[in-house]
Amino acid sequence: MTLRNLRIFLAVADCGSMSEAAKKMHIAQPSVSGTIGEIEEQYGVRLFERLGRRLYITPTGTQLREYARHILSMYDAMEQRLKNADETDLLRVGATVTVGTCVIGDALKRYMQETNNPAPQVVVDNTHVIEQMLLKSELDVAIVEGKVSSPDLITQFMMNDPMALVCAPDNNPFGSRRAVHLADLAEIPFILREKGSGTREVFESAMPRLNIQWVCNNSEAILRGTEMGFGMTVISRRLASERLHSGSLVEIRVTDASLERQFAIVWHKNKYLGTSLQQFIDICAQYGRSIGE
Numbered sequence: 001m002t003l004r005n006l007r008i009f010l011a012v013a014d015c016g017s018m019s020e021a022a023k024k025m026h027i028a029q030p031s032v033s034g035t036i037g038e039i040e041e042q043y044g045v046r047l048f049e050r051l052g053r054r055l056y057i058t059p060t061g062t063q064l065r066e067y068a069r070h071i072l073s074m075y076d077a078m079e080q081r082l083k084n085a086d087e088t089d090l091l092r093v094g095a096t097v098t099v100g101t102c103v104i105g106d107a108l109k110r111y112m113q114e115t116n117n118p119a120p121q122v123v124v125d126n127t128h129v130i131e132q133m134l135l136k137s138e139l140d141v142a143i144v145e146g147k148v149s150s151p152d153l154i155t156q157f158m159m160n161d162p163m164a165l166v167c168a169p170d171n172n173p174f175g176s177r178r179a180v181h182l183a184d185l186a187e188i189p190f191i192l193r194e195k196g197s198g199t200r201e202v203f204e205s206a207m208p209r210l211n212i213q214w215v216c217n218n219s220e221a222i223l224r225g226t227e228m229g230f231g232m233t234v235i236s237r238r239l240a241s242e243r244l245h246s247g248s249l250v251e252i253r254v255t256d257a258s259l260e261r262q263f264a265i266v267w268h269k270n271k272y273l274g275t276s277l278q279q280f281i282d283i284c285a286q287y288g289r290s291i292g293e
Contacts, residue, residue, distance in 0.1 A: 001039060003075060006068040008035040009047065013057055013065045066152070070270050073137035077272075091120035091276055094133055094142030096198055098161065099263055100124035101219055102238040104143060111283045117276055126217065128196030134268055140277055141267045143284060145236075146198020148266055155264040156281065159288035163202060163259040164237040166249045171229035179253040182207055189213035189231035191222050198261065203234040206257045223249070234259060263288065 011021035012032060022029040040047055047061035057065065095104040104122065112119060123130070123139060127146030133139045135150055148155060165185075167173070173188050174180055185207060191214040193200040204210065213231040216222045219239050226233045227248050243249040265284050271277070 001042070003072065005035050005039055006072055008032055009039060010065060010068045010072065012036060012048070012055070013061060013068075016055055016057075018055070069135075069137055070268075074272065090118060091280055092138070092140045093120040093122050093280070094130040094139040094144075095122060095124050096127050096130055096143070096145045097124060097193070097217070097219060098145045098199060098236045098239060099143045102236065103159075103263065107143070107284050107287050110287055111280050114283055115276070115279050117279070120280070126194060126196040127198045127201070131266075134266060137268065137271075140271065141265065141280060143263055144198060144266055145261060145263055146201045148264075152269055153266050154269050155266050156285065157288070158263045158265050158284055159291050161261050161263050162237045163199070163234055163261060164240055164244070165232060165234050165252045165254055165259065166226060166240050166244070167232040167252060168227055168229045169247065169250045172250065172252070173232070174252065177252070178250070179255050181256050182254060185210075185232075185254075187211055191216065191225045191231040191233045193217060193219075193222070199235060202259060202261045206259070 008021065008025060008027075008031075011024050012018055015021045015024060018032045018036070019029050022032045025032070036047060039045075045060045046058050047064060049056040049058060093104070093108070100122075104124070108119060108122070111117065123133065125133075127144050127148065130139065130142045130144055131148045131150060131153065134142055134148075134153055143158060145161060165180075174184065186209055188211060190210055190212050192203065192210070192212055194215050194217045197217070214222075214225055216225070219235065222233050222235060223240060223243060225231065227243065232252070237244070237251075240249055240251075244251055265281055267273075267277070267281070273281070
């Protein structure tokens with residue numbers, strides 16, 4: 001099997017269509033179908049089930065997809081490294097939204113100051129998107145606020161992140177009360193992050209039934225909507241700290257649940273930990289310990 005065969009197979013697996021894979025790779029569709037047939041015949045396996053006009057990847061195809069992704073990623077990294085032998089590796093770092101707002105900038109500054117390495121490329125998105133990018137080798141490492149589900153990813157604790165239930169002071173649905181039970185929140189309108197975010201996952205695990213009034217993928221929009229009285233929210237206390245200090249928001253304590261979560265450093269179990277990547281992981285861990293002290 002050649003690297004070209006692996007690239008064509010991976011394109012089909014990702015696109016779910018031979019015609020789309022052919023367009024993506026700028027080759028003729030018969031070349032794509034011929035390559036898939038060649039691999040299947042060579043190893044006596046079936047990589048895709050052809051049902052009607054659709055392709056469905058088989059368990060064997062799923063296994064090959066993971067191998068192919070990492071073989072090609074390592075090969076491309078090797079070529080890039082050899083072509084730029086005199087340059088420091090440029091890391092690709094992912095961060096979830098709260099991390100991107102509160103933590104990643106300071107962590108990157110510390111990494112650059114201590115290593116003299118260039119600034120990494122950074123992608124900020126929700127936990128689900130970052131997890132998928134790590135699995136596809138589109139990122140080298142990430143700092144996330146939610147739980148990752150894939151057993152192919154290694155997670156290392158970085159720091160705790162306390163969360164806060166907040167509302168506008170003149171729109172407290174509980175009057176002058178500053179402490180409530182989870183059951184008290186069942187009918188209260190909430191402004192929350194989108195599905196796939198670590199913030200929402202933490203709160204939904206404690207409160208399966210929620211009256212969600214707004215869904216936002218932007219923390220500032222959530223805080224502003226809460227400040228204007230459109231609902232309550234649960235958000236990292238770090239993000240709400242300025243408004244809590246100024247009094248434009250107030251925190252309501254939940255007496256029967258802990259809303260604290262953790263930030264974690266995450267990378268693929270098959271990822272080669274080169275010097276730059278190991279330095280980044282170590283410095284982020286040290287930064288997390290210094291914040292927690």
